[in-house]
Amino acid sequence: MTVPLVFAAVFMWAMWDPTETLEDLPVALVNNDIAAGTGADRLAAGDEVAQTLLDSGALKFDAVDSDTAKAGLAAGDYYFVVSIPSNFSTTLSGIGGKTTAPALISITYNDNNTLLASSIGDSVMTAIRAEVVKGTAGSSVKTVVAGLDELSSGIREAATGSGQLHDGTSELSAGASELAKGLQNELVPGTAEAADGGRQLADGTGQLASGLTDLRAGTDELGAGATELADGIESIVGGVDAKGIAAQLAALKRALPNDPSLRGVVDELTGVVDGLAQLSSGSREIANQLTDPNADYRSGVNELVAGSIELNDGANELSTGLGQLNTGAQEAATGAAQLADGANQLDAGAGELSAGLSDGARQAPELGDDVAQQSLADLLATPVDTKASNVAAAQFNGPGAAPLLLILLTALVPLIVFMCCKPLRASASQPRRMSLRTWLRRVAFVGGVSLLASAACTAIVWVALSPSPDPAELGKTLLMVAAATLMHTAVIAVMFAIGGYVVGAVTALAGIMLQMFTFGGVWMIETVPGLLKWLNPIMPMTYVREGFISSFNGSPGFWSALVIVVGIGVVATGVHLLLVRERAPHDEPLAAGSQPA
Template sequence: MDMEKRSRTLFVEEWKSIFRKRMTLISIAAVCVIPLLYSGTFLWAFWNPYGQVNELPVAVVNRDTGAEMDGKKLTIGEDFQEELKNSDTFKWAFVTKEQAEQGLRDKQYYMAIEIPEDFSLRASKVMEAHPDPAVLTYIPNEGLNYMTSRIGSSAVDKIKAELSQELTEAYVTSLFENIQTVSDGLGEAAEGAGKLADGSGKLQDGIEQFQNKLGELYNGTGPLGDGILKLIQGTEKLGSGTKKLYAGSGQLNEGIVKLQGGHQELTDGVRSLQTGTDTLKQGLAQSKAGAEQLKAGAEGLQGLLGLIAEANPELAATQEYAQALQIAQQVSGGAAGLAEGQQQLAAGADQLAAGEAKILAGMETFGSKLEEAGKAAAKVEAGAQAVEQGTKDLKTGLGVLKTGVGKVADGAKQLHEGTLKLANGSRSVTDGSSELFQKLTDAAAETSSIHPDAATYRMFASPVIIDEEKEGAVPNYGTGMAPYFISMSLFVGAMMLTIVFDVRKPAVRPRRAINWFGSKLATMLLVGLLQALLLDGVMLGVLQLEVKSVPYFIGFSILLSWTYMAIVQMLVTLFGDAGRFLAILLLIVQLTTSGGTFPVEMIPSGLQQLHTWTPMAYAVDGFRAIISTGQYDFLQGDAGVLAGVFAASAFITLAYYVYRMRRRGGGQKILNVEVAS
């Protein structure tokens, strides 16, 4: 009880000392509102900055010249400008390109949006082979304000999405307008597919027949090759015969030439014989006349001898007369025979002349025929030579033909194999064309049943909508940043207190270290309580901060304020002014590693390692649980860590006071030393 009384006494004396010094009292009062001023003013100023973006001046430059699409005028730039005039997203200023550029330089506009002159033209060429996307130029003035450029970037993304949706609706409208044409085309295609199925069936039958004929062709190439081989052998014999024919024709030609020479000689001889026959006939005529004269003379002589005998019988009885009469009779008989022979000879000469004439005529005919035979023999020789050459060519051609027949056989075999595949493919075509016919018929029926409207176009343009279900909803920017700024401002308030309140020097002489420590800590905790309550009051009452639990919010604020007070008391008590510097360093580390602005995962990996070692990290997490998420299980852990830090800091500070008491040898010395210092 005595120790508690001493502690209360020291605590009362501390406050009496404060009240006796007006400037100290004013300073402490000012320190009590430091967290309120620090975080309250900031959060009030930026409680809902996105609700004021309609005051941001933004330049809009429309240079779009329009285009035509499916026979309709397309003026996306003009339509977009009209929509912006009815929008309060920003404070729009519709200017020329030069005015926009000058306004950005003069800091008149935070950003500019330019619609190029070919915007509609590019949008109209969506169905071309290589269409270029329409370009919307966004020019942020980041040097003027970076956050504004980020806000503008988000707004431009939204504008882009809206423009894309409108363009898609235009494309879909055009597409559906052509669906009926497509439906008609599908019907015609279905009819064509039916014909294709019929034709492919006939093709398959033809392929099978062709395949059978190819088999016959392949089977026939064997006997054909054998026949060609025999034909080649026959041509060899024919070649041998044609050689002999050519040689014989040459001999025949030579013989005909010789025969022509002999015929000429024979003709000349016949003509000579004819001449001799004429001479013979003349001689025979003369001889016949002489023979007649001789016969007449012999008959006259015989008559004369008769007369002589009559006249001279004695002479007639003589041997000489008898011989003469016999000779006369013989001469007369010879003359008669000569005359008869001459007559026969003359007849033979006539026959010889007639035969010679016939022979001469035959020789002339034979000569002409022999001449024709000579010409024919020359032709025969030339023909035999041509036949011989033709036989050689025939033999060569038959060799080529035999090789070709082999290739034909191989080709027929390959073609046969190919027709097998073709037959299989034809079956697939038949089946596929039948299926295609059915599918096209179904597609034509389905497309003809489509009746789109404006809702259909919107569905195609924007088939997905976002159904946002927030976990731990944060209504505005100030609410989202409150955990960070409340935590930071309470730490700043704790540091500021050590400037106007001496955490070492006691108001009166302490007898025990714990009394000394208790009076100082209690004073700081009271100020921390006031800081937390003032801050919470303004947050809840003035700024209308919405929290899941007001008691938890107030209690956690007090716990955090006391924890910071214990930390700062420990640093300044142990190290004096250097302790305040260490407190500033700790604040800097906490500001970067607490995750109050950006997620911890987005800061450098080296700083991420410090996250779990900073009290502000647990403070921010705890306030988020109370304000937004309602995850009190995490809150309990955060509060436990802060309570542990508070206890550890207080214990270290108490240890320091115990050490100082023992080292100085009593409270009076402590008081004297502190006063002296």
């Protein structure tokens, strides 16, 4: 009666609140987040969340990389892994724009290691998530959402205006290009030709003015000669009475006989006299025309010279102006080309602005109704959420329950086999010795039946769980099932040998229950009372669990666990042999329907 009471008290002691010691629970923390933005807009939310988790003290977080966390979870060094993804900051920075779902923090459990770590970890992470998003409320964020809606409308209007601007800049660009081509290809060559013509005209008018000046000088010389000639003619003709001579010749002609030859001579002489008079008058007129500035010829020459000088001055001014016009046309062509380039750049910029605003308008959230606004408000109120996954879930008949079931079955099956048989028991009243052959026969019988029963139970586990367990190393799993079954058979045999059928069965069952609290497969060993923690290294199930963790997860440590399990079985078998061979009766009768054990 004492043993069950003691174990009952221990069990009651073990049923305390495990959440009081969760700060000792080793959990891997992986921060893969890449900061978003630069400068003042840089957001490194992953670092902030990681520091919040480390400072919270809710769990014993260990900041490691992904590979270390994965290996630690497989080896059972960590109860679960908390991972901050690489796009965590990017997702948070996009809230109100392209982000439509909260930034997720991934939590990875593995029920192959410990049954309750996932459920307790889930409740703890729920509280931590609340701590991360604390301070944000949907009611206050909705004001921001309304502002975002107005901003979205403004962006769409700006996108429409930028499209119109782009149309205008396209026309401006086309016009500037045409202007540049016209100036370069038509105006500049025309003004160049005009400038050349102007220079040629100026040269011609200069030559004309020079020639006319020479003409006036020649006229002066000719006038001087003509005056001298007129004076000479007058001096010669002035002493001749032309009229008297003409009258005498006329009288002579009348007096002459009607001789044609004589009359012809008189006519000729009369003509000579008239010519002398005309010569004198004409030479004087020529001299006057050449020298008198009021004369038609001389005044015309003077006016022509003056006009040619003015014409030359105007031609020179025209040539200079045409040269300046050509230079201006070239500068205008260069400026037009620059204007065309600038217009093209302006058009390209307007196109990019239009495209960017159009993309922004398309990406801007449509928040015109209360439902859409409330949806984004909820997102802003809970920008961070958690996403849990389990390498091998145990709930709802999941494959993660297989290690715990196999550990429990390898202990219960030998106990049930022993309870179906009449066990050997050490006795001080009859110290006769049992033969080794008899002992081996009974041990082989119980061990064989236990192995067969464990194999059948293992097959049932594989069929009952859905999906079926898929250990990384099936051979090692089956080897550990066999070794754990034989080890428990040996340990339970010792208890039956010492305590007998009733006390041995109760003691063995109490021992199994005690191990359920201390081996770490159900309750995390960090959460149990201090005394039970001390029992963990000496409990056989502890090493059976380590072997199954290794075989199911493919982590190191299987062979060391197997050696310890086999060693415990060998030691217990040796103790059992010593107990029954030294104290057991030689030929104790079997109970009806029972087999020796």
